[in-house]
Amino acid sequence: MTFVLSNPWLHGLVFGAVLVSVLMALVAFITWFERKLAGRIQSRLGPTMVGPFGLLQPIADAVKAMQKDFIVPKDADRFLFWLAPPLTIAFALATAAVIPFSKDVLAANLDVGVLYALAFSGLLAFPTWVAGWASNNKYALLGGMRMVAQGISYEIPMVMAALVPVTLAGTLSMQGIVEYQVASGWIIATPVGAAAGLLFLTTALAEGNRIPFDIPEAESELVAGPTTEYNAIGWSIFAASEYAHSVITAAIVSALFLGGWDGWWNLPPLLWMVAKTGFVFLIVTWVRWSLLRFRSDQLMALCWKYLVPGALLLVLIAGIQVSVRG
């Protein structure tokens, strides 16, 4: 075991393979979970027919999607049209490389872990735009443009909100931030940390194109936004990467603000991390099935007029807190 951990190639191969396969399996399970929860919220049952409690529904869906004819629309940019879905899922999975799931379970302990995670989750806007452009469809292109505008706008308060744990812990390493929280209390326990956590979660919803920020997809005006022309496996990959992105964002929120794998009662740290991630994902899902969609102008105003100045203020307050503490 120590041999595997000390050799970077073996370490990357073992943890990378586990990470990618577990995440893909988790995404399948999560679609089931979300549909069940959505069913409960809307007084329905959700999937019940395939397997016990409908648990095999995601597998049935995947098999079905794989057997469909993947239609490339007329005059579309064929190469980019094919490229966009794999890019989204690759970026979503790559984000997870720096998330610490316990003291040892971590694919890569980078000095710049926070920056890496934010960079990759921010990249997700661009394959969506590629999809919109390649489709040669007006709805798709408009949706893609909105995605980029929203993605890059919310990137700024998101990056600044993540600065609060970085300032408090004095490190950019995700593992370092969790270790700081083990030593001196969770970041959400401080007022500035709680505010930053809430702000980060809000911007993460916008980055992940989730309700109430799913303006690029806006079914009522844009059909399905960038994915209008996608069917079969292409559409499924987009859906899967949205879930993967959501659950990875939930893990990042847990690591940065909720103490990561820190917990009580001598339970395994991995269990704590999974429980916290699940909790944050539950909030995200609950929000999705409870709230309505914003308008484009409200979205932009919220970001630039409230979240950007607010996040900057939080960083300065966190600075004062660290200075006073000495």
Added chain:
Amino acid sequence: MESPLTPYVPVAIVLFLAGAMAAAIPFIAGLLGPRSPSAVKSEIFEGGNPPIGSARQRFAVKFYVVALLFIVFDVEAVFLYPWAVNFQQLGWFGYATMAVFAATLVVALVYVWKKGALSWES
């Protein structure tokens, strides 16, 4: 002797595995799925009517304004990061310097706000 790039080896492997996974899914689906294109099937969806003109037309300038603003503020955020990491060594002098920097950007934000660049519908 450990190279400073050693921690990035696992990252590269994860990137490779993620890319391989991403490439494998459409590849397998391409093998499993039927392929029978037709003119009607590949028609672009535009509310059920035949599409009018190309989709790739001139676009509203407001999106470009957002892109410009993004560059300014994202560079600011990037500058804040090294400060945040080294903050405990820099002390109050570092804090004051960063406060001045942030204040400059707040002035810039107020300026674009008053210019109307932040109001989407105009």
